Amino acid sequence: AQSVxxxxxxxxxxxxxxxxxxxxxxxxxxxxxxxxxxYPGQHLQLLLKYFSGDPLVKGIKGFEAExxxxxxxxxxxxxxxxxxxxxxxxxxxxxxxxxxxxxGGGTRLMVKP
Amino acid sequence: xxxxxxxxxxxxxxxxxxxxxxxxxxxxxxxxxxxxxxxAGRGLQLLFYSVGIGQIxxxxxQNLSASRPQDRQFILSSKKLLLSDSGFYLCAWSRESYxxxxxxxxxxxxx
Numbered sequence: 476a477q478s479v480x481x482x483x484x485x486x487x488x489x490x491x492x493x494x495x496x497x498x499x500x501x502x503x504x505x506x507x508x509x510x511x512x513x514y515p516g517q518h519l520q521l522l523l524k525y526f527s528g529d530p531l532v533k534g535i536k537g538f539e540a541e542x543x544x545x546x547x548x549x550x551x552x553x554x555x556x557x558x559x560x561x562x563x564x565x566x567x568x569x570x571x572x573x574x575x576x577x578x579g580g581g582t583r584l585m586v587k588p
Numbered sequence: 589x590x591x592x593x594x595x596x597x598x599x600x601x602x603x604x605x606x607x608x609x610x611x612x613x614x615x616x617x618x619x620x621x622x623x624x625x626x627x628a629g630r631g632l633q634l635l636f637y638s639v640g641i642g643q644i645x646x647x648x649x650q651n652l653s654a655s656r657p658q659d660r661q662f663i664l665s666s667k668k669l670l671l672s673d674s675g676f677y678l679c680a681w682s683r684e685s686y687x688x689x690x691x692x693x694x695x696x697x698x699x
Contacts, residue, residue, distance in 0.1 A: 479631075509687060519632075519678065519690040565631060574620050574639070575647070576688055578631035 477502040479568050481579035488556050489587050496551040496582050498540075498566030508549040509567040509576065510540055519565070525549065536560070558588045590615035594679050594691040602699055607652075607666040609694050611679030614660065619681040621662040622688060623654055626676040638662060674698045 478501045488494060500506065510522040523534025530542040540551045549566060566579040591614045601607060613619050620639050624632040634647045636654035644654050651670050655663045662679060674697050680688040 481631075511690075518692050521687050521689070524687055567632075574637065574682065574684070575634055576632075577634075580631040 477506075477568055477570055477577045479566055479577050479579035481564075481566055481582050483582045484580065485583045485585075487585045487587065490558055491555045492586075494551070494553040494556045494560070494584070496564055496566075496584070498549045498551065498579060500547050500549065500566075500568040500577075502547075502568060502570055504570055507569040508540070508542055509569070510534065510538070510549070510551050511565045511567060511578075512562045513565070514562045522551070522564070556584075556586045558586050560584060561586045590681070590689065592679060592681055592689060592691040594677075594694050596694060597692065598695045598697075600697045600699060601669050603671055604668050607664070607669050607673070607696070609664040609677055609679075609696070611662040611664075611691055612660055613681045616660070616681070616683065618659060619683065621656060622680040622682070623662065623664050624678040624680065626678055626693070632678065636664070669698045671698050 480499045482497045508525040511519050512522045513519045522538055523532050523540055525532045525542045533539045538553050540549050542549050563581050563583050565581045567576045569576050593612050595610055622637045623635040625635055626632050636644055636646055638644050638656045641656050641659055652666050677694045679691040682688040
């Protein structure tokens with residue numbers, strides 16, 4: 476069975492600081508990887524995704540993530556965070572053969588102005 | 589464009605009462621549909637998914653059931669709610685095996 480681990484449960488940063496949120500997964504086959512974000516009071520929405528090709532993927536709002544197959548990781552990064560990035564971030568993995576997403580426990584990011 | 593609706597937005601129900609949460613999708617046909625429960629610090633737990641009318645797969649044995657009476661309608665039900673059923677319930681849809689899109693959710697409190 477696949478599993479996803481997000482090691483940072485709560486992160487507090489000041490504006491303009493760099494961000495890296497860890498995501499590791501456990502799955503033996505080809506995977507599709509996702510980062511979702513949930514802003515306060517809003518829907519869970521897709522931030523970025525990896526299906527194949529360039530392992531460095533760019534998403535909305537300046538976020539990017541790098542798929543490192545050897546490390547089973549898909550860390551989310553942003554060079555300079557803004558107060559508006561305060562949200563909860565979820566990493567998710569889907570095996571290539573199925574439809575089901577497995578989510579990590581989420582990371583709550585608070586950006587102080 | 590596609591939109592996904594859930595209602596009610598919030599619900600307070602006594603223990604032992606029935607439950608019916610509804611999810612509908614607009615702007616697409618034959619979507620895959622999903623019910624998740626979100627618990628603080630535990631991410632999203634997949635409860636049910638459906639690839640077509642009347643086709644329901646359960647991921648976690650529990651006090652809940654799901655039905656898909658129409659192509660773009662997905663219903664989460666319970667005959668008798670338990671305190672442990674309290675939580676935030678999310679519906680999602682996807683086109684085949686692509687990314688999933690989530691609804692606004694229903695906050696259920698069982699008292």
